[in-house]
Amino acid sequence: NAGVMQNPRHLVRRRGQEARLRCSPMKGHSHVYWYRQLPEEGLKFMVYLQKENIIDESGMPKERFSAEFPKEGPSILRIQQVVRGDSAAYFCASSHSRESEAFFGQGTRLTVV
Amino acid sequence: RKEVEQDPGPFNVPEGATVAFNCTYSNSASQSFFWYRQDCRKEPKLLMSVYSSGNEDGRFTAQLNRASQYISLLIRDSKLSDSATYLCVVTWYNQGGKLIFGQGTELSVKP
Numbered sequence: 001n002a003g004v005m006q007n008p009r010h011l012v013r014r015r016g017q018e019a020r021l022r023c024s025p026m027k028g029h030s031h032v033y034w035y036r037q038l039p040e041e042g043l044k045f046m047v048y049l050q051k052e053n054i055i056d057e058s059g060m061p062k063e064r065f066s067a068e069f070p071k072e073g074p075s076i077l078r079i080q081q082v083v084r085g086d087s088a089a090y091f092c093a094s095s096h097s098r099e100s101e102a103f104f105g106q107g108t109r110l111t112v113v
Numbered sequence: 114r115k116e117v118e119q120d121p122g123p124f125n126v127p128e129g130a131t132v133a134f135n136c137t138y139s140n141s142a143s144q145s146f147f148w149y150r151q152d153c154r155k156e157p158k159l160l161m162s163v164y165s166s167g168n169e170d171g172r173f174t175a176q177l178n179r180a181s182q183y184i185s186l187l188i189r190d191s192k193l194s195d196s197a198t199y200l201c202v203v204t205w206y207n208q209g210g211k212l213i214f215g216q217g218t219e220l221s222v223k224p
Binding site: 031033035037041042043044045048055056058089091093098099100101102103104105106107 | 144145147154155156157158159162200204206210211212213214215216217
């Protein structure tokens with residue numbers, strides 16, 4: 001049973017480009033969480049999704065950021081018109097239910113140049 | 114007040130020492146509690162869930178105090194490999210179930 005898979009592991013984008021981060025949850029998991037970790041800071045909640053639904057997006061910046069978790073395929077975190085401040089590690093986690101523990105992917109390190 | 118609060122440390126302890134971390138949370142409706150560890154900015158890994166009755170896993174003991182809204186983690190007989198950042202995690206069901214992380218407590222175990 002493969003764990004949570006994130007790709008790419010490293011992503012470099014120029015300012016103004018789009019970044020698409022993918023997360024495939026563990027088999028049987030229908031709950032997905034995205035977190036951002038800036039250098040020297042803790043994990044900040046961004047969005048919580050279930051299949052085809054956004055449950056809580058209170059941590060998402062109002063502009064340029066969007067997330068989806070379609071019926072088929074991975075969850076996608078999309079950042080449009082990236083800026084240097086978007087450079088961070090983006091972690092995805094999945095769980096079987098909202099009560100159960102979540103397991104993390106290895107993260108995507110986004111660098112905006 | 115932060116939603117989940119931890120002392121960032123660092124805690125510097127010798128091998129074999131016992132060390133305890135506390136974590137406080139602000140939402141009394143919180144329902145699930147966990148401790149994770151994070152090494153060198155890698156992905157967080159689940160250390161243990163925290164149950165109301167308290168639970169133990171080898172050298173690690175977790176306690177939950179709902180009245181005072183804090184959870185604790187006790188590590189006995191510290192090993193060098195225990196050096197990491199320990200993250201307190203709380204789930205808020207009345208907000209859909211999102212996991213809220215504390216900023217983490219850094220532990221450094223020295224020979």
